[in-house]
Amino acid sequence: MRLIPIDAVKDGAFLAQPLYNDKGQILLAKGTKISNKFRDKIKEAGFYTVYILDEYSTEEIEDIIKPEIRRKTIHSVTTVLNNISDFNNNEKSSPSKKKLETNINSGLDQIEELVKSIVDDVFTQKNVMINLVDIKNNDSYTYYHSVNVGILALVLGIGMNMNKMDLYDLVMGSLLHDVGKMFIPKEILNKKGKLSPEEFNIMKEHTVRGFNYLKDHTDLNGKVRLIALQHQEKVDGTGYPYNLKGEQIFPLSRIASIADVYDALTSDRPYRNGLHPNEAVEYIMGSGGRYFDIEMVKTFVRKVVPYPIGTIVKLSNHSVGIVEDINQEYILRPVIKIMKQNDMMVSPFLCDLKREHNIVIEGVVYNL
CATH class of the missing domain: 2.30.30 (SH3 type barrels.)
Incomplete structure (x- = not known):
């Protein structure tokens, strides 16, 4: 099983993992034999890279969490974030807004239960390593990315010998790190080209807006909220929103920052193909001490496999x-x-x- 750009897939290879549409439904099943017809269908659906089985790579790689748990978590995060977006777009004090807030908090309770299940399961795997890059299309990027950041942050946190209570907060905060993007205009979020300086300034507001929403409308604790606020800070002070440096940045936020960038780099986007894991690992390594906490980077690069089996x-x-x-x-x-x-x-x-x-x-x- 290997990760390969769709244009490089030869006829006769088989999909090693199913592809899902933005509603979480299977678009193409695992084991589908790839032909020109399916190659075009995959690209039309917004996928640029796939996992395949062929004569060079017949061994499958297992995810570190059960597929059904990953699917449940993606569904729960998607529902909550979409409800928050609808909440933002509703008029103040409307009955529908109050119902949305109730649904959101119920959804957050479900996510917390899933987080505990994931942490409890993975916590026993002390030597766990990340072998897979999760495949996502453009429409579902935000939701899949949120879950991937949570899993990556968990593996890094375990590598740093964090206790379970902190891991619960780390994963919950990482799953919700981009909640503020629900308050950013979709034309900016989904823009295919480079953002203008004005658009980027609006995009940067997502950290504060996400923090304020979690503070004002949920019972989530301060550690979780700080991840939403600080995940774009850099240890050299060049991040946002407050240009914090080094240990001024909350430790869980520093972990989430590494996970966030790694998954973003390895994800296909409308304007570029995702980097191969080794290229993303090299970027993280090269940014240690500048953008990211150097000790956390040392742990991270021991936990992510840059050349997975089959490469x-x-x-x-x-x-x-x-x-x-x-x-x-x-x-x-x-x-x-x-x-x-x-x-x-x-x-x-x-x-x-x-x-x-x-x-x-x-x-x-x-x-x-």
């Missing part, structure tokens, strides 16, 4: 091969099944980069 990579010795296994203590140096040398196919053999110190991965390729 085809080019090596510095002119070999090309498939990632066969992960060295957990040296995640940038996996075990590679060499398939090609100097542009010639060879009998496959294993190359363990943990032992081959003079060989490095130069990049990801999509076909041999």
Whole structure:
């Protein structure tokens, strides 16, 4: 199973994971054989990258949470955020606005129960690592992204030996970190090109507006609210809304910030394809101490697999091969099944980069 741009998928490959539309319904089922017809359908639905099974990658990778729990969480977050958007658009003191507020708080209770279930389950997996990038289309981006940030933040929090109570708050706050975007005009949120300075200033308001909504209309605690407020702050003081530096930023907000950027980088957007995990990891590493807490970055890069099993990579010795296994203590140096040398196919053999110190991965390729 490997992550590959849809335009690079050859006929005869099979979908390794189902694709969902913006309503959470299956658009194409796992196991669908990809042809030109389905390739066009996938692109029309707003997907630019898919997981496939083919002759190069037959092993599936499991999500760290149960698929049904992920689906329930996405549905609950989607419902709550849409209700908050409707709440914002209703006239003050209208009966429908009061009903929406009741529904929102009921939905938040459901999300809290799901958060406890997720944390309790994953907390026992001390060596848990992120192997998957969640595939999302443009219409469902905000909701899937919110859940992904929660899961990524949880894995980082566990790696930092946080206790369960803080993990509950971390995941809840991360799931709701973009709640303020429900108060931003959709034409700005969904703009395909670069935002103008005026539009970006409006976009930046989402942190304060989200914090104020959670403070004024929910019983969620201050830790959860601070994540919504501070997740765009950077440790060098160049973030927003208050240009906070270093330890002025709440620790849970610093964790959510890393998770937020990683998932955004690896997500397909209307104006660009998502980065491969290794490129996103390199960006996070390069931003440690500047944008992100350096100690948190060190933990994060030990928890995210930059070259998942099934990835085809080019090596510095002119070999090309498939990632066969992960060295957990040296995640940038996996075990590679060499398939090609100097542009010639060879009998496959294993190359363990943990032992081959003079060989490095130069990049990801999509076909041999």
